[in-house]
Amino acid sequence: MPPPPIAVRIATDWLHARARWQPLEVLFWLAAFAAIWLLRDRHLILTEIAWLGLFALSLDLILGYAGIISLGHAAFFGVGAYTAALLAKYNIVGEPVLAMLVAGVAAAVLGFATSFLVLRGSDLTRLMVTLGVALVLRELANRYGWLTGGADGLQGVTIKPLLGVFDLDMFGHTGYVYCLTVLFILFVIARRLVNSPFGLSLMSVKGNPLRASAIGISVDARLVAIYTVAAAYAGIAGALLAQTTAFASLEVFSFDRSADLLLVLIIGGAGYLYGGLIGAIIFKFMQDYLSELTPQYWPFWIGLVLVVIVLVGRERISSWTAPIRRLVGHLSWRMMIRRFTLSPDKGH
Amino acid sequence: MPVALETINLIKRFSGIVASNNVSLQIAKGARHALIGPNGAGKTTLINLLTGVLKPTSGRILLDGEDISGLSTHERVRLGIVRTFQINQLFNDLTPLETVGLAVSERRGQGLDWWRIVGSRPDLVSEVVEILERFNLNDVIDKRTAILPYGKQRLLEIAVAIACRPRVLLLDEPAAGVPEDERHEILAAVAALPSDVTVLLIEHDMDIVFSFADRISVLVNGALFVEGSPDEVARDDRVKAVYLGEEVADA
Amino acid sequence: MLTIISDGIAYGMLLFVLASGLSVTLGLMNFINLAHGSFAMAGGYITVILVNRLGVPFFAGLPIAFLASAAIGFLFERTLYAHVYRKPHLDQVLFTIGLVFMSVAATDYVMGSSQVFVQIPHYLQGQFEFAGVGIGRYRLLIIVLCGLLTIALQFILAKTRFGSRLRAAVDDTRVARGLGINVNWVFSLTFAFGSGLAGLGGALGAEILGLDPTFPLKYMIYFLIVVTVGGTSSITGPFFASLLLGIGDVAGKYYVPTLGSFVIYTIMIVVLIWRPQGLFARAASR
Numbered sequence: 001m002p003p004p005p006i007a008v009r010i011a012t013d014w015l016h017a018r019a020r021w022q023p024l025e026v027l028f029w030l031a032a033f034a035a036i037w038l039l040r041d042r043h044l045i046l047t048e049i050a051w052l053g054l055f056a057l058s059l060d061l062i063l064g065y066a067g068i069i070s071l072g073h074a075a076f077f078g079v080g081a082y083t084a085a086l087l088a089k090y091n092i093v094g095e096p097v098l099a100m101l102v103a104g105v106a107a108a109v110l111g112f113a114t115s116f117l118v119l120r121g122s123d124l125t126r127l128m129v130t131l132g133v134a135l136v137l138r139e140l141a142n143r144y145g146w147l148t149g150g151a152d153g154l155q156g157v158t159i160k161p162l163l164g165v166f167d168l169d170m171f172g173h174t175g176y177v178y179c180l181t182v183l184f185i186l187f188v189i190a191r192r193l194v195n196s197p198f199g200l201s202l203m204s205v206k207g208n209p210l211r212a213s214a215i216g217i218s219v220d221a222r223l224v225a226i227y228t229v230a231a232a233y234a235g236i237a238g239a240l241l242a243q244t245t246a247f248a249s250l251e252v253f254s255f256d257r258s259a260d261l262l263l264v265l266i267i268g269g270a271g272y273l274y275g276g277l278i279g280a281i282i283f284k285f286m287q288d289y290l291s292e293l294t295p296q297y298w299p300f301w302i303g304l305v306l307v308v309i310v311l312v313g314r315e316r317i318s319s320w321t322a323p324i325r326r327l328v329g330h331l332s333w334r335m336m337i338r339r340f341t342l343s344p345d346k347g348h
Numbered sequence: 349m350p351v352a353l354e355t356i357n358l359i360k361r362f363s364g365i366v367a368s369n370n371v372s373l374q375i376a377k378g379a380r381h382a383l384i385g386p387n388g389a390g391k392t393t394l395i396n397l398l399t400g401v402l403k404p405t406s407g408r409i410l411l412d413g414e415d416i417s418g419l420s421t422h423e424r425v426r427l428g429i430v431r432t433f434q435i436n437q438l439f440n441d442l443t444p445l446e447t448v449g450l451a452v453s454e455r456r457g458q459g460l461d462w463w464r465i466v467g468s469r470p471d472l473v474s475e476v477v478e479i480l481e482r483f484n485l486n487d488v489i490d491k492r493t494a495i496l497p498y499g500k501q502r503l504l505e506i507a508v509a510i511a512c513r514p515r516v517l518l519l520d521e522p523a524a525g526v527p528e529d530e531r532h533e534i535l536a537a538v539a540a541l542p543s544d545v546t547v548l549l550i551e552h553d554m555d556i557v558f559s560f561a562d563r564i565s566v567l568v569n570g571a572l573f574v575e576g577s578p579d580e581v582a583r584d585d586r587v588k589a590v591y592l593g594e595e596v597a598d599a
Numbered sequence: 600m601l602t603i604i605s606d607g608i609a610y611g612m613l614l615f616v617l618a619s620g621l622s623v624t625l626g627l628m629n630f631i632n633l634a635h636g637s638f639a640m641a642g643g644y645i646t647v648i649l650v651n652r653l654g655v656p657f658f659a660g661l662p663i664a665f666l667a668s669a670a671i672g673f674l675f676e677r678t679l680y681a682h683v684y685r686k687p688h689l690d691q692v693l694f695t696i697g698l699v700f701m702s703v704a705a706t707d708y709v710m711g712s713s714q715v716f717v718q719i720p721h722y723l724q725g726q727f728e729f730a731g732v733g734i735g736r737y738r739l740l741i742i743v744l745c746g747l748l749t750i751a752l753q754f755i756l757a758k759t760r761f762g763s764r765l766r767a768a769v770d771d772t773r774v775a776r777g778l779g780i781n782v783n784w785v786f787s788l789t790f791a792f793g794s795g796l797a798g799l800g801g802a803l804g805a806e807i808l809g810l811d812p813t814f815p816l817k818y819m820i821y822f823l824i825v826v827t828v829g830g831t832s833s834i835t836g837p838f839f840a841s842l843l844l845g846i847g848d849v850a851g852k853y854y855v856p857t858l859g860s861f862v863i864y865t866i867m868i869v870v871l872i873w874r875p876q877g878l879f880a881r882a883a884s885r
Contacts, residue, residue, distance in 0.1 A: 003477040007486060008470070011445055011477050014490050015467025069689050117872060123688040124631055128820075128827050129871050135820060136864045143861070197453045198462040204439050204450055211437040214399070215451045215512055216425035217459060225460075255816060259696050266693060297708055303700025310694040311682060 019195035028274070029184065036177055043172035049284045050179035051240035054186060056264045056276025058233030064270030065194060066226050067206035068118050071127045071258050072134030073234055075114075076107040078252035080235030082141065082148060083107070085248035089157045096162050100182070100239040107235020108228050115227040119220050131255065138253035153249030157242070168244065175244040182240060183277075186233055191273060193229070202226055256299075263306055266314070351413070352377040352546040353398070353429065353516045358407035360390075360397055360570075367393040368404070369571035375516070375548055375563075382549045382561035386590060390570035391550045392434060395518050399431050400424050411516065428515030432505045434524055434550075440494040444485045444504050447493065449476045451511035476511070483507040483537055499530025506537055516546045523553060558582065566590070602734065603853055604846065609738035611845020612745035613807065615838050617800035617818070618825040619752065620793020626831030627768060628684055628786055633695040635797055635822055636815030637702035642668040642798020643805040643814065644706065647715050657720050661802055668798020673791035680790065681783075699815050707812040714811040717802070741803055748796070753834055765789060824867045 035046055055077055062068045083103035087093040093102055117129045141148045149155055161167045166174045193199050201222055204212045209219050242248045251257065260283070268279025286305075290298045353375040360368035367390045375381045383391055396402040398409060400421040408417045416424055439447055449466065452475055453459055467473055480486050483503045488496055493504065502522065509517055523534045535556060541547055551557045557564065557578070564581040566574040574584055581587055621635040642664040649655040649663060675698075683694050723737045756762040768775040768785045776782050801810070808818065821844065829840030844863060851862030 003474060003481050007477045007481065008474050011489060012467055012470065012473050014445065015449075015473065016465065018467070019465045063689075069692065071692070117868065121871060124625070124823075125827060125871055127631070127692065128823050129868060131820060131823070132864045132868050132871075136861060136868070139861045139864070192465070193462045195465050196462045197450070197458055197464070197466055198460055200442075200446060200450050200466055201454065201459055204442065204447075207439045207441055208437055210401075211433075211439060213421045214425065214431060214433075214437065215508060216422050216454045218420075218422045255819075259700075262693060262696070297704045299700040300704030300708075303697040303702075303704065306693050306697030307679075307701070310686065310690045310697070311679070314690070 025274075028277075032180060032184075036173075036180070040173065043176040045284055045288065047172045047175040047179050047244050049280045050176065050183050051237045051244070052264065052284065053277040053280035054179075054183045054240065055234055055237035055261060056268070056280050057183075057187065057190060057273065058230045058237065058276075059261055059265050060270050060273060060276045061190065061194075061226055061230040061233065063265065064272070064275065065199065065202045065206060066223055068223070068227070069123050069127055070118070070130040071255070071262075072130035072132065073230075073261055074253050074255075074257040075130070075134040075137050076111055076231040076234035077238035077241075077257065078134070078137055078141070079110050080104065080107045080238030081242040081248045081252045082154070082238075083235070084239035085154045085157050085242040085246075086147070088159050088243070088246075089154065094160045095164060096159050096168070096178075096243050100236055100243065103239035103242075104232045104236040107238070108232035110235075111228045111231020112224065115224040116220075118227065119223055131258070134253050134255070134258060138250055141250055141253060149249070151250060153247055155247075157246045157248070159243050159246050168246075172244070179240050179244065182236065186236065187273070187277075190233070194273065198222070198225075260302070263302060266309060267305075269314075350377040351375065352379070352411070353548065354410040355394075355398070356408045356410070358394075358397060358409065359405045360393060360402060361405045367570050368397060369569065371407070371567075371570070371572055373565060373572065375546055377546055378543055380547050380549070380560055380562045382551060382557045382564045383567060384551060384554075384557055384564060385567035385573070389567040391567055392520060393570070394567065395431055395520055395550065398518060399429065425512060425514075428513070429518070430509045430512045430514035430516070431518035432509045432520055432522060434520040436498075436501050436505050438493045438501060438504060438508070441492060443488075443490050443492060444480055444496075444507070445476065445489040447504060448479055448507055448511045449473070451508050452476050452479070455512050479507055479511050482540070483510075484533055497530065499526050499533060502526050502530075502534055503537060506534075510541070510545075514545060516548065517541065519547060519549045521550055521552065523551075523556060603849055605734045605742070606738060607846030607849040608842065609735075609741045609745075609845070610807065610849055611842035612749070613741055613800055613804045614821060614825055614845055615841035616745050616748055617797055617804065618822040618841060619834065619837055620790075620796045621822050622826045622829060622831050622834075622837045623765075623789055624793055625826055627765070627789055630680070630684055631688055631691045631695065632680075633692060633819055633823075634698035634702065634815065635793075636818050637699055638668045638672055638794040639797040639801030639804070639818070640702065640706060640810070640812070640814040641671055641801065642795075643717075643801035643810045644710055644715070645798070646802035647717055647805065647810065651715075651718050657717070657723070660717075661799060664802035665795040665799040668801070669791045669795030671798075672794025673787060675794075676787050676790040681786075684786075699819070703812050703815060710812065712812055714809050715805070716810070717805045719806060737806060741807070744803065748799075749834070749838060756834060761785075761788070821863070824863065828867065828870050 035042070039046065055073075058076070059070065059073050062070060062073075080103040083106045084096075084099050087099040087102060088096070093099040114133050117133070118126045121129070142150060145151070159168050162174065162178055166178070168174050168178070194202070201212065201217050205217065205219050205222055213219050238252060241252070264279040264283045265276050266279070267282050268275035268277065287298065290301050294301070351374050353373075355371050355373045358368055358371040359366070369390075371394060383394070385391055393402065397404050400416075400419055400423070404417065408415055410416065411424070411427055411429055414427070416427060416429070419427070442450070446466070449472070452472055453461070456472065458469075458472075477486070477489075480489055483506065485500060485503055485507060488500055493501060496504070502525075506519070506522060519538065522538055523531050526534055538549070538556075538560060549557070549560060561578055564576065564578055565572055566581060566587055568590055573590065574581060574587055576584070617639050618635075620638075621632060624630055624632055624635075645667050646660045646664045649660040650657055655663070683691055686694075719737055723740055726735050756766060764775070764780045764785055767778065767780060768782050772782055801814070808814070824844060825837050825840050828843070829837030844866070847866055848860065848863050851860075855862065
């Protein structure tokens, strides 16, 4: 017996509201694009925020939505960076946008190849394995210095104009437009993805993998898929870094980078896509400010922030900002849920 | 008599303990088959073996004549053998609408759809709402599962399983832990299951068993002890002896 | 070849002393403590200050390093770590990474960023001639000391009441509490002891491993490898894992110098794929 149309209507409306663009979201992106004209003297730091935000977004996909703790996400970032830099230096792919896509594919291949490592084992095992992969890559990059420039980094990289037309200037104007556009496009794709049936299945896998497989979901296959996508995003972020700075060095693979990334995502909150972007903004400005105070010892403050965040408790912090986010409508409810439930519901 | 689900000499050993001892079980198509036995008899182990959560030490499992012994859990679900859990295994942060919606969309092969928004297929939403109504969940479709009363959660547990359109449904103590005033909803839902679905029910509550089942198997120490119609099993002295000292729950 | 083996054994036993505390903490409290290396660093630097600057004899500096690190560990455990036990693993990771960053930066600030060495007494320098092969005296000392420590650890675990309380608490914390074992005390003392061992390892190892403020970061992965490969349910697991790693790393760097630590990481990844719960863990792991 078919259900009354009104019930179907209510259900459909609720589902659509769940995915609808909220006013605050639209405002966020308008502001980001407006900064192209309104904040011209800050374009350099805004460019950094853009690719860092993309990098954090990619981590959110696996950490916030699939529940995989990774200490080595820099592996994909680094592969992307070096691929883009090498493609430019040796003129294999001269046009940067194309090179960026190739770099994304390279990172995706690595992601796919290593995805099976994170399917099994405890949190600690996953941590170890992801860290291990990043360290192996760093070692390789170090050993093959003739290719990668070793500890000094890859010198002599010149980036050709984007699409043959737009020169990447040293004030970051073109760079910001470039990075912001790439970020926006990839963000929209990710947003569709998490609001799709596939995205819903990821959340189910994170929340209760046993139940997920009991309704016919192949947990492993889904994790491999999102891990590969996240790797591609991270690789593109790395490529953007390499292209906007015309440089790549070993530290793209470093543990510091993976650890900083975790902090960026945690500051903003994982599991609602905007956490990485907001975290990137806060982190970069914090870094800017603290570096002026204590240029050498700024990791100390980063460490302190991490310790304080954990001790105070992520739930308590998000409950302070709840009134603000309640203004955002439906999306805020999902945000609060996800911040509360970063770990699977089994509870560690 | 066409057989929907069959096990052939199923054995499961856990370093010294034989949890399932040479179980050869046949469940007829469309049957309402109950599996009973004292605590620790191996009922849940058997369910885990049937659904692929555990690998048997030896023996085979056939679904509609097809050997499924080597398949993983999700593959078996795709072939139509679905279970519910004795302790609710639900997605605490999803709503019933999303939970059942997920099951339906996976069954329809649309689980890998990454571009369409959830809820953009009207026929799918319609089916989901219909299932939710059938299980009396239409007043809580947009509430987080974690805050639902236990009875509603239990209903959701069964609704999700039904949403997968199983050929064989394994119900693991559907009324377990449900408060008195919510039990009748569960029982009504179980009684109203479609007749073309073969049901294997694990239960402790004898009232439920005798009112629901058309065939009963008794499992003791991992082995099939007695099997027959409800009358036969009820009159069997050996069954009474096995349950001596056991508190049989009163409905 | 014999030199390599003896070097590898020394290295491995040092790793064992350093990592054993981490293994027990992980197995006992299910707590991922990435800051374990910081306690080792503390022990190392304390010894450097005592021996190099204050003229304390080397063999007196070692137990002081142990006690100091143990004290620091105890303090941190009571004040900070105890709040983080119940939190999800991600929070533990973030917390201990934060501690590592703070300790690295603080040490850099106080002690400077260059590598430091402990002034070993002259009778420990140089080599012994052993059947025509040279074995470093200091390395021999390490092998002997660490060997004794391992035996002592095994003894404590197996024969003392504290040891049996510890083993009970590792096996099943709830039941242990129910038996009247003061699990919180066991946690604190074990953590302190593990940190002390790390400090001792840091003091002993400064000469071989090199001591600078980045020590916790550099060696974090090694400790983690020992723990994941060796498992957390025994002493023997990490012991053999450490030896495997020590010999593997030394041999790898000698025979295949271009790949260096590559060998270690690859071993780790291979082992974790094959047996995610570690080579030596019991079947039932957390």
